[in-house]
Amino acid sequence: MPYPTSRLTQILGTQYPLVQAPMSWVTNARLVAAVSNAGGLGVLGPHAGHSTAPSSTEETVERMRAEIRKTRGMTDKPFGLNVILAGSETPDAFNTAWITMALEEGVTHFISVGNATERAFHLMKQQGATLIHRPLTPTVANMRQAEALGADVLVATGHDEGGHIPASAWGTFTIVPTMVDAVRVPVMATGGINDRRGVQAAFALGAEGVYIGTRFIVTQESPAAQSVKDRIVSSGYDDMAFVSPVQRSIRTRTADQLAGLLQDRHNALDLDDEIRKLGGLKPGMLLGHMDEGIISVNTGIDIIRSVPSVQELVDSLLEVG
Ligand SMILES: Cc1cc2nc3c(=O)[nH]c(=O)nc-3n(C[C@H](O)[C@H](O)[C@H](O)COP(=O)(O)O)c2cc1C
Known part of the structure; x- marks a missing residue:
């Protein structure tokens, strides 16, 4: 139709x-x-x-x-x-x-x-x-x-x-x-x-x-690493954390470190700037070096299967x- x-x-x-x-x-x-x-x-x-x-x-x-x-x-x-x-x-x-x-x-x-x-x-x-x-x-x-x-x-x-x-x-x-x-x-x-x-x-x-x-x-056509696509398919909202005041990520080693800094009231770093210095979304999402970066997705990933x-x-x- x-x-x-x-x-x-x-x-x-x-x-x-x-x-x-x-x-x-x-x-x-x-x-x-x-x-x-x-x-x-x-x-x-x-x-x-x-x-x-x-x-x-x-x-x-x-x-x-x-x-x-x-x-x-x-x-x-x-x-x-x-x-x-x-x-x-x-x-x-x-x-x-x-x-x-x-x-x-x-x-x-x-x-x-x-x-x-x-x-x-x-x-x-x-x-x-x-x-x-x-x-x-x-x-x-x-x-x-x-x-x-x-x-x-x-x-x-x-x-x-x-x-x-x-x-x-x-x-x-x-x-x-x-x-x-x-x-x-x-x-x-x-x-x-x-x-x-x-x-x-x-x-x-x-x-x-x-x-x-x-x-x-x-x-299939997305340039994101296959491992990242697989990680999103196997993750849900409970696997996510805020890594800056305005960015979320599926939990990775880097995401956990950033989430810890976000919780730390003595932290003076601009976490969005830190993410930029890490290469933005390139290491975690494009290259699939997940532990070296973040995986930014929306809150509804439980239904992406x-x-x-x-x-x-x-x-x-x-x-x-
Ligand atoms: C991984 C990722 C990177 C993004 N980078 C940009 C960007 O460079 N420029 C931009 O205008 N919006 C960017 N956005 C926001 C999207 O254009 C769009 O507003 C958002 O993905 C819509 O929400 P959804 O992810 O729930 O569909 C990005 C979103 C994601 C998930």
Whole structure:
């Protein structure tokens, strides 16, 4: 049965109202093209397709240019690029170079996360690209501000999510309808959506689409190490710990050390910075050196019990195929 088109699928130019969320180190052309070929919107995240740290801004940008070209060689469907917006009004030199390269490469969808600013939005939208924006810690005020600045789609993130979680403890079940009522543009739900029940719940809450990260790590096309996929499949919420005020991990040796520091009221280290110094999500998730890093996932991993292909996953999430 054909899936109904909606204003969101029209804005995205996709068959389905589904976005594969960008994830540092654990996306690549293969995963992204597979999602887009399956009818969703695949999104390249930071370090897509690489397993070593770049040595300069220029190398970072040129690596992504190559990955964009590789993705285009694997799909004729739309796909997106992640842009991380830090605090300042003017995009920094890195983001200016990143977005300029993406526009040269004809990128049609930007997925920005962080602080909405007029200049960054203008830069991304100057050639008519579609802009999906996700505040890291959503509030009614910052969602409305992003809408006023020109976001085409907004993502409401619940505290259930994997990655850098919102600083507020606002869960997906309550944040989604709140944001749906607060803005006029389509709202996508994210945070803990791992199967068709989550997708149906998101629509019931008023979301017009789903934005899914963790579940795509555990697919055949994901570049995460097989041992990491297996670990997620055999783990549950009880195996997780907070490793910084805004990051969770499945327990590993490093995760336990970080969790201990988080509990220690004498600790003065910035634990997110410590995780960055360890290589971010690269050692634990991409390389499978689990004891040397963290494994960042959402709160719903008890229900992730298989490693399907992307096509199988998309079909089962949307009950199509
Ligand atoms: C391993 C991992 C890495 C992530 N890295 C990024 C990132 O680099 N940029 C970004 O915008 N969001 C990042 N996120 C957040 C996702 O884009 C998305 O918001 C989140 O995965 C959605 O929640 P879910 O994991 O419950 O599906 C990451 C999430 C995970 C699980």
